[in-house]
Amino acid sequence: MKEKMEKICEKCKKNKAEVKLVIYEGGKKQVLELCKECAEKESIGISPSPYPVPKKENPVLKPEEDLACVNCGLKFSEFLKITKFKCEKCYESFEPNISKIIYDYHKAKEHKGKIYKGVYEPNKEFRLRVLKRALEEAINREEFERAARLRDLIKEVEKGNDT
C-alpha cells in the first residue's frame, strides 16, 4: 500500500484539505481544496459572479470613448467601476457597450416577457395558461392536494375573480 500524499488546504496552507469546493466566478469553474474551517468560512454558497465586467481588469478608456449619459451625466468609466446605472437613459447613452455587457451576462439580445402597458387589466388567458400547465404538472407528479388547489384557482380565474 502506497500512502497517498496528504493535500494541504489551499487557503490557510496549514490544515489538511478535506473539502472540495466548487466556485464559479464570472462563469468559470474553479475547484478549491480546503480544510473544514476554511470551507465553512467560504460557505457552500457558491454563485457565479453576476458581473460581466471583471472589476480589476476594466479597460483604460480613451477620453473620446468615455461616454457620458445625456440625462444624468454619469461617465461610462464610473459605471464600469460598480456596474450600476444612475438613470434609465444610461442604457442608451452607453451603447453599443451596453448590449455587449448585457449579452455577456444574460446570453440574450432582447427582452422577452411582460410588456409594460401602464394599465391594469389582469390577463385572463395568461393566468389560465400558467395554472393549467401547473395542474398538469401536479397530476403527473401525483400531487393531488396541489392539483385540487390549482383546480379551484382555475375556477376562480374563469369566473373572472381575483386570485
Next chain:
Amino acid sequence: MIPERFKWMSEKIPFWLKLISPVYGDIVLSIRIRLARNLKGYNFPLYLDEGKRAKIFNLIRDAFYSIEKLKNLKIYEIDELEKIEKDFLVERHLISKDLLKDGKGRGVVMDMEEKISIMINEEDHLRIQVFYPGFMFEEAFMKGMEIDDLIGSTLLYAFHNKYGFLTTCPTNVGTGFRVSSLLHLPVSVLSGRIQEIINFAVSNDITVRGYYGEGSEVMGNIFQFSSLRTFGKSEEEILSNFKDVLYKIIDIEKEEREKILKSAKDLIEDKVMRTIGILKSAKFLNSKEVMEYTSHLRMAAGMNIIDINIEKINEIMLLNQPAHIQILFGKVMEEKERDKFRGILVRSRLNLS
C-alpha cells in the same frame, strides 16, 4: 425598552412557513417571487441624496394609499424603526440588510399575513416580493403580477422596448423577475450529494446561497436557491426552468432519505433522540445550535421517525433569532440571557419539559 410595534408578528408564524403543502413541507420551506421596478423620470436610488429619496418614498406611499386593493397595507419608513425592529424584519426575511443603509427615504410595505413585502428605494425604486409556502409558485406568481399591474397603472415605470424593465444593475434588467426557494436538504448534506445538487443548480442558471441570502452561511441545512438570469426569457420560462430544477433536487433528497431509512435508520433515530435529549435538558441554547437541532427534528418528522408538527419546528426556527426572542419576551437581553430564554422557549413550544 423594546418597542411593541411588531410584537403581534413575533407571536405568529408567517403564512410562508405554514404547512399548506405537506408533500414537501419538510423539504421546500418556502418560495419567493421578486420583481425589480424603477419609476420613469427619476435617477436610481443608489445615486440619490436622502431628500430626493424621501420625495420618491412619499410619491410611492401616496400611490399605495390611492389604490383600493393595496391601501390596507402597512407602510414603514426605515428611519422610524428602532434597530431591533430593523433586525427583526431582516430575520423575518421581509427586507434585506441593504435597505437599512441610511434609512431616510427608504421603506417597506407589507400585509398582515406577510405574503407581500415591497421594499422602497433599495437598489431599485421598487422591489416587489411575494412569499408563499411549499410549492405554491403559481399563487405567488399571480399575486406578484397583479401587484405589479396595480402599481404600474398608478405610477409610470421605466421600460425600454429592447431591454424591458430598466434596473440599476444590468443583472436584473428585462423581466426584473427572480424566483427563489428555501430548501431543507439534511440528508443530501449527510450523504455528501449536496455538492452534486449545487453543481446541478449552478449549471442550470440557479445560484445557491445560505439562509439569509447573499453572502450568508448555510445554517440548519437550509439553502436558498434562486434563478439567475432575468433577461431574454419570459417570466413563465424562468419559473418553469426553476421548478424543473427544484423537482430534481427534491427527488435527490427523497432518494437519499429512502436509502438511509433502509441502511441506517438507527443512525437518524440516534441523531434525533440525542437532539431531543439536549433540547429537554440544556440550560443554555445558542441560535446556531438551535438552527441545527430544528433541522434534525424537521428531518425526522419528514421521515416519520418522530411525531412533531413541522409548523411548530419552523416557528422555533424563526423565534430562535436574537431580535425575535427580545421582541417576543419584550425585554432587552444580552447573549447569555437570550440563550437561557431560548431554552425555555424551545421546551415550552415543543412540550419537552
